[in-house]
Amino acid sequence: MIYVERVDYIRVPVTDIEQAKHFYGEVLGLEQNTKLRHDDWIEFEAGNVTLAVMTPHTHDYEFTPLPPGTIALRVADVAAAKAKLEAAGVQVNDMWDSGVCHGAGFRDPAGNPILLHHRYAPYEQSGSDPESFASTGHAPVSDTGATRQGSVG
């Protein structure tokens, strides 16, 4: 067993870095990490974890998109975020309601599926408001993640 301290980044493979820079920065509104200076590896902070947007073809392997629903982005209102993305020309799937959360999927320009996600139901065990939990949309966890910012490497 090893000791894992945190997740430093989630790698998001793309085929066109400039197109991805616009999408993640200007359409999804994520803050770009300015501590890095690379042409083929740029990072965006998503509150608790870093998304490393990079081009596999300049890193000696072939592009394959992430599988469906890999990244669940928390938004305040899934329907509102879906409308904004659609106004920006992004095709967003129908919103679903699991009984505890809303979700709606879309794809980035490279074809990576991303989920707009918001849990609205309190957690069963604690009765707590999901807004008070930092991490997951599905189960209560420690809120220590809220103070930890993304990281580069």
Add this chain to the structure above:
Amino acid sequence: MITAQRVDFIAVPARNRALLAEFYEDTLGLERSPTSTESWIEFETGNVTLAIVEPRDAGVEFAPLPFGTIALRVPDVEAAKSKLTAAGVAFAGETWDSGVCNGAAFTDPDGNGIVIHHRYKPYLDGRSPDEQV
């Protein structure tokens, strides 16, 4: 432009959720969320939740996370690699040194691309990467 508050979870696809969860718990040593159920198993990593999902539940064909998708921070990449190798994990290639960090790539039992990672060089603003833990 939307406002994304954070990442609620990263979905890790499994062919068999219970079997893959054993690897994340017993080999990688991650903490299983106490509210995990048979149909939704989550692990905490300190900053973001990993959810072990079976794509077939949603009628989707299984496809693993591509090479190096999840970078797990460890204190010492070589030490962690030795432990994982002893546990039967096969690494893809040698440990790399990018000039700012060390990393080593492997796949979990279902083929998902994971990296063990440690940045040793301070950031451009002089901060130590270890300050963030």
